Amino acid sequence: MRKGECKVQSAKYKVQSTNRGQQAVAHHRRAGRLGLHFALCTLQFALVIGIYLLSGFFVVRGNETAVVRRFGAAVKNANGEVRLWPSGWHYDCPWPFAVVDRINLNEIRTLKIGDLEQDAPATNSFLRNVDPARQAQFLSGDKNILNVQISVSYRVSESAVGEFLFAAVSSERRLRTLAESVLADAMLLSGVDFAHTLGRNELRERMTADLQRLVREQRLGLTVDDVTIANVSPPLRVKAEFIDVMNARADKETAINQARAYSEQREAEGRGVARQTIDSAEVFRRQSVEAAKAEAESFSKLIAQLRSDEQSGRRSYAESRQLAMRRKYLDTLEEVLRKVAAKVVLDSGQAIDLTILREQKSSAK
Structure with missing residues (x-):
């Protein structure tokens, strides 16, 4: 009995030892699997954290400028102004701790005010709601009604990017309201x-100046470059009458311009004729004065010659x-007869005396 009990106890001990060994091996295996799983989880977590941190890199293109909002507030420089990030690679806190707003400061944007009135509504838009x-x-x-359409050219102001992003919910919407008011x-x-x-x-100049002033006062962060009047037309119901009035006004302006052109032409011609007459009169005056001076000088020389002959005793005065006077008469008669177109010769058998100095000679005697 004792030998049998000993064998049973030894068998039990061997079985228990085997079970303990198997449990230890299983424990070691389980511990290894847990360590490997923990290592894999740590590696995955580090990889996720690294990828998340790498998401803080952002790119600003060449025609853009970026503004970073960190924890909801815009990042500012030392002067207290909103910092503008230039083009290139940059890094900041990843989302949602930082948000990047990209703005193209060189882009000229266009805002159109008003739609033109159509002649007939489209078939699919007969019951279309009218957007005020x-x-x-x-x-x-x-008190006349006109259809007016304008275009506003504007851009984001570089010195007021913060106002454009944060001062208003929608700067474009407020700009539209201001443009309509102006x-x-x-x-x-x-x-x-x-x-x-x-x-x-x-x-156009008045609307541009007023809109620029209002945009500065409202601090929209925009710069208005120009306001263009695209179209001004009457309502369709009175378009024909309006065109008639415009044609009549155009005819009136044409007639007035033609009359002014004719008046200016006649006035210019009159001034030209007057100037020509004045110039001719001036030339005639100078010629007459010179001729009179020449005749007076010649007569003075003749009188001096006559007195010289009287003093020398050759003949009397x-x-x-x-x-x-006879010599002067003959010279004049020769000059006159040279210009006569037709000459008449009288054959009466009597001599013709053409002198006119006989009475002067008798009177001189």
Whole structure:
């Protein structure tokens, strides 16, 4: 009995020892698997953290400028202004701790105010709702209705990027409201003729200046470059009558311009004729004065010669005078006969005396 019990106890001991060994091996295996799993989890977590940290890198393209909002507040420089990140690679806190806003400061944006009135509605838009923000009809100062369409050219101001991003919910929407207000005020201060044809340039300059002032006052962070009047037209119901009035006004302007051109032409011709007459009169005056001076000088020389002959005793003053007048008479008669176109010769058998100095000679005697 004792030998049998000993064998049983030894068998039990061997079985227990075997079970303990198997349990130890299983424990070691389980511990190894747990360590490997922990290592893999740590590696995956580190990889995820690394990828998450790498997501903080961001790229700013060449035509853009970036603004970083860190924990909801814009990053500023030492001067207290919003820091602008130039083009290139940059790093900051990953999302959601930092958000990057990219802005193209060189982009010229266009905002259109008003839609033109159509001749007939489209088949699929007969019951279309009218958007009040896109209406184009405005009341002028003389109580006329005009369809007006304008285009506003603007860009983001480099010195006020923070105002563009954070001062307003939508700067473009507020700019549209301001543009419509400026257009309505400008139309109320203008008549239909001024707004339609005569004062477009002045109206455009006025709206541009007013909109720039309001944008600065409202601190929208935008710079308005220009306001262009794309179209000004009457409503369709009165378009034909409006065109007739414009044609009549054009005919009136044409007639006035033609009359002014004719008046200026006649005035220029009159000034030319007057100047020509004055010049001719001046030339005739100078010629007459010179001829009179020459004749006076010649006569003075003749009188001096006559007195010289009288003093020398060659002949008397009266004889010298008579001789000089006869010579002058013959020279004049020769000059006159040379210019006569036809000559008449009288054959009466009597001599013809053509002298006119006989009475002067007798009187001189």
